[in-house]
Amino acid sequence: MAKRLSTKRLALTGNEAVAEAFKQVNPDVAAVFPITPQTELMHKFAEYVNDGKVDTELIAVESEHSAMSAAVGAAAGGVRAITATSANGLALMWEILYIAAGMRLPIVMALVNRSLGGPLNIHCDHGDAMGARDAGWIHIYSENTQEAYDNTLQAFRIAEHREVMLPTMITLDGFIISHTTEVLEILDDETAKSFVGEYKPLTSLLNPDQPVTMGSLALPDYYFEHKRQLVEGMYNAPRVIEQVAKEYYELTGRQYGFLENYRMEDAEAAIVVMGSAAGTTKEVVDSLRDRGVKAGMIKLRVFRPFPHEQLANALSHLNSVAVLDRCISYGAQGGPVFGEVRSAMYGKTIPVHSYIYGLGGRDLTPHMVESAYNDLFEGKSDPRMRYLGLRE
Amino acid sequence: MSKLKGWKDIPIGAIVPHGGTAFDYETGSWRSFRPVHDRDKCIDCLDCWFCCPDNAILAEEGKFKGFDMMHCKGCGICAKVCPPKVGAITMKPESDFRE
Amino acid sequence: MAKLTEIRWHARGGQGAKTASTFLAEAAIHAGMYSQGFPDYGPERMGAPIRGFTRISDQPIRLHCAIDEPDVVVVLDDTLLDNVDVCEGLPETGIVLINSHKDAATIRSKIKWKGKSLFIVNASGIALEEMGRPIPNTPMLGALAKISETVALDALLEDIQKKFAKKFKAQVVEGNLRSIKRAYEEVRAA
Numbered sequence: 001m002a003k004r005l006s007t008k009r010l011a012l013t014g015n016e017a018v019a020e021a022f023k024q025v026n027p028d029v030a031a032v033f034p035i036t037p038q039t040e041l042m043h044k045f046a047e048y049v050n051d052g053k054v055d056t057e058l059i060a061v062e063s064e065h066s067a068m069s070a071a072v073g074a075a076a077g078g079v080r081a082i083t084a085t086s087a088n089g090l091a092l093m094w095e096i097l098y099i100a101a102g103m104r105l106p107i108v109m110a111l112v113n114r115s116l117g118g119p120l121n122i123h124c125d126h127g128d129a130m131g132a133r134d135a136g137w138i139h140i141y142s143e144n145t146q147e148a149y150d151n152t153l154q155a156f157r158i159a160e161h162r163e164v165m166l167p168t169m170i171t172l173d174g175f176i177i178s179h180t181t182e183v184l185e186i187l188d189d190e191t192a193k194s195f196v197g198e199y200k201p202l203t204s205l206l207n208p209d210q211p212v213t214m215g216s217l218a219l220p221d222y223y224f225e226h227k228r229q230l231v232e233g234m235y236n237a238p239r240v241i242e243q244v245a246k247e248y249y250e251l252t253g254r255q256y257g258f259l260e261n262y263r264m265e266d267a268e269a270a271i272v273v274m275g276s277a278a279g280t281t282k283e284v285v286d287s288l289r290d291r292g293v294k295a296g297m298i299k300l301r302v303f304r305p306f307p308h309e310q311l312a313n314a315l316s317h318l319n320s321v322a323v324l325d326r327c328i329s330y331g332a333q334g335g336p337v338f339g340e341v342r343s344a345m346y347g348k349t350i351p352v353h354s355y356i357y358g359l360g361g362r363d364l365t366p367h368m369v370e371s372a373y374n375d376l377f378e379g380k381s382d383p384r385m386r387y388l389g390l391r392e
Numbered sequence: 393m394s395k396l397k398g399w400k401d402i403p404i405g406a407i408v409p410h411g412g413t414a415f416d417y418e419t420g421s422w423r424s425f426r427p428v429h430d431r432d433k434c435i436d437c438l439d440c441w442f443c444c445p446d447n448a449i450l451a452e453e454g455k456f457k458g459f460d461m462m463h464c465k466g467c468g469i470c471a472k473v474c475p476p477k478v479g480a481i482t483m484k485p486e487s488d489f490r491e
Numbered sequence: 492m493a494k495l496t497e498i499r500w501h502a503r504g505g506q507g508a509k510t511a512s513t514f515l516a517e518a519a520i521h522a523g524m525y526s527q528g529f530p531d532y533g534p535e536r537m538g539a540p541i542r543g544f545t546r547i548s549d550q551p552i553r554l555h556c557a558i559d560e561p562d563v564v565v566v567l568d569d570t571l572l573d574n575v576d577v578c579e580g581l582p583e584t585g586i587v588l589i590n591s592h593k594d595a596a597t598i599r600s601k602i603k604w605k606g607k608s609l610f611i612v613n614a615s616g617i618a619l620e621e622m623g624r625p626i627p628n629t630p631m632l633g634a635l636a637k638i639s640e641t642v643a644l645d646a647l648l649e650d651i652q653k654k655f656a657k658k659f660k661a662q663v664v665e666g667n668l669r670s671i672k673r674a675y676e677e678v679r680a681a
Contacts (some may be wrong), residue, residue, distance in 0.1 A: 009520070010520075011516060011517040011520035011521060011526070037532075102405070102406065103405045103406065103407075104404050104405035105405070122532070123532070143555075144553075144555070165404060165405070173555070175529070175532045176529075176555050177555070179529060179530070179532060180527055180528065180529035180555070181513045181516045181517060181520075181526070181527065181528040181529065182516075182520075182526070182527050182552070183520050183525050183526065183551070202404065202405075203405075203407055203409070210409075210410070211410065211411040212407050212408060212409055212410065212411075213407060213408035213411075213413075214405070214406075214407050214408075215406075216406055216407070216408050218406050221396055222396070222402065222406075224399075225397070225398065225399035225402055226399070226402070226405075226406045228399040229399050229402070229404060232399075276555035277555065279552075279553030279554060279555045280553065280554050280555050280556050282553050283553055283554055361532075363556050363557045364555075364556055365556050365557075365559060366554070366556070
């Protein structure tokens with residue numbers, strides 16, 4: 001049984017919740033550049049800096065490319081560095097995302113998911129994060145404000161673990177979570193601080209007793225080996241993610257892992273989904289269950305490293321599966337999560353279907369989710385991806 | 393050539409974990425010409441010491457002492473900058489020094 | 492079984508519907524309920540029709556979508572009735588609250604909805620008298636407290652008082668509190 005600590009119950013938006021977690025962590029450096037819908041997050045954090053609630057060095061840079069570069073510089077200097085962005089901001093960081101991962105710098109970034117356009121759009125989809133899926137970052141998705149806060153605290157522990165040493169992004173759906181006021185239970189500052197712990201860098205450019213070179217050149221004779229090392233960090237991450245989640249559970253009673261299995265025990269068909277859509281999907285599962293339909297849901301919390309084995313096991317007893325992607329991989333057979341899920345299900349004969357929803361902030365209603373379940377239970381099959389909430 | 397290390401044996405994040413690592417790197421094997429010094433002609437002006445891009449001129453107390461053959465790439469700059477009236481350094485084919 | 496109340500706000504950009512939807516959520520959360528408050532975001536255009544949403548429940552709220560079938564509709568500007576179907580998706584058992592100085596028959600004639608529980612309050616008039624500005628959002632919260640089981644008047648007043656005291660002069664805080672109380676008293680069934 002988890003012991004309950006003193007917690008505060010607040011009404012905050014997702015952006016404010018992440019800013020609150022960052023405040024409790026009190027990182028050494030925050031590199032910031034505004035972009036909707038992330039702006040309020042760092043705006044709030046900048047207030048904490050201004051009010052002396054944290055002693056973070058806040059660097060207002062001139063672009064997101066510079067924000068990530070500054071975070072890399074700070075992390076290479078041996079300190080805890082954070083940043084936050086959305087969509088086009090993440091796209092502008094793209095080059096440096098790979099550098100951060102390759103240098104094994106445990107930067108923590110909040111990504112407030114927004115579509116990349118064009119046409120220009122400021123609303124939520126996962127196209128931004130998916131563009132960075134192969135950059136070597138750990139990706140953790142949040143269903144609501146509470147998870148955005150909880151994931152932020154856990155991200156530092158995961159990123160900074162000696163056997164992981166990978167930059168980590170926690171994501172929250174733009175506007176749907178970032179700008180929605182919800183109930184949030186926070187830890188008291190001391191508990192949050194001691195959970196995250198003090199940062200002890202592996203190396204630092206600013207240590208005169210141990211001069212090192214970082215960001216060095218690796219030619220064909222060594223580059224490949226370094227990339228294989230990064231893979232090892234990803235291989236080690238699951239153990240750490242689970243350990244950190246276990247400790248967090250003991251602290252808060254809130255359970256985290258790779259997957260949240262919702263009414264899966266005797267389910268016949270299930271939807272796999274990430275982010276805020278999971279909550280809406282749970283409501284639909286409950287209403288289907290009330291009508292005797294054996295529906296289940298799996299919420300994917302961690303997209304990188306992708307929990308292939310756990311997911312395959314969790315889905316193995318079903319008749320069919322639908323994967324809901326808030327992103328299209330143009331020219332592919334389905335969305336990016338679908339591709340991973342079907343790959344995880346290799347060798348099994350359970351059909352896996354791809355549905356695209358919510359691009360550019362299109363609302364995902366319970367009716368749309370239900371229509372996907374109806375397809376599953378009626379055995380309607382389509383080798384191509386299908387769309388929820390799209391006008392023909 | 394030293395044996396290349398596997399991925400488990402190299403520093404994480406491609407860091408170079410200490411300073412002065414260029415010293416360990418044997419660039420002397422790159423030479424196709426070798427500088428040869430004539431003590432009798434040398435006036436110890438040390439122009440060669442200033443100009444050598446590889447720090448391969450050894451000097452002590454203001455005097456030319458020799459070449460660091462582990463690092464000399466045989467570029468010939470030392471011979472070029474040696475004053476024409478002095479001509480204390482000449483470049484000879486490396487193959488003449490090998491069996 | 493969870494008791495969920497879904498409220499949809501209709502207003503024009505600049506009238507404070509986003510703020511009202513969020514204030515109500517905050518007041519409900521501070522009163523120990525579960526709640527969500529969020530607007531339909533878009534480019535900020537003063538005067539353009541906008542919507543805000545509030546969910547209140549005694550159980551954690553998992554839905555993360557707009558409210559298409561509300562229990563309560565709140566309209567901050569009666570000129571919207573001519574070009575927005577504010578009652579879309581509202582069942583006849585629902586509640587409508589409209590800020591207007593017009594009479595019940597005029598308002599009835601402008602909405603397609605046939606339900607009983609229609610309420611009118613002159614929130615802009617109250618705001619103008621009490622605060623000198625026709626910003627109807629806080630008085631509308633007061634009227635809403637009277638006609639629906641969302642949040643109690645005392646809890647609302649306490650929450651607004653605390654929140655506003657941090658940001659505004661005492662005069663502004665008092666004006667808002669008076670507006671809320673007046674709207675609570677003056678809202679009438681139509």
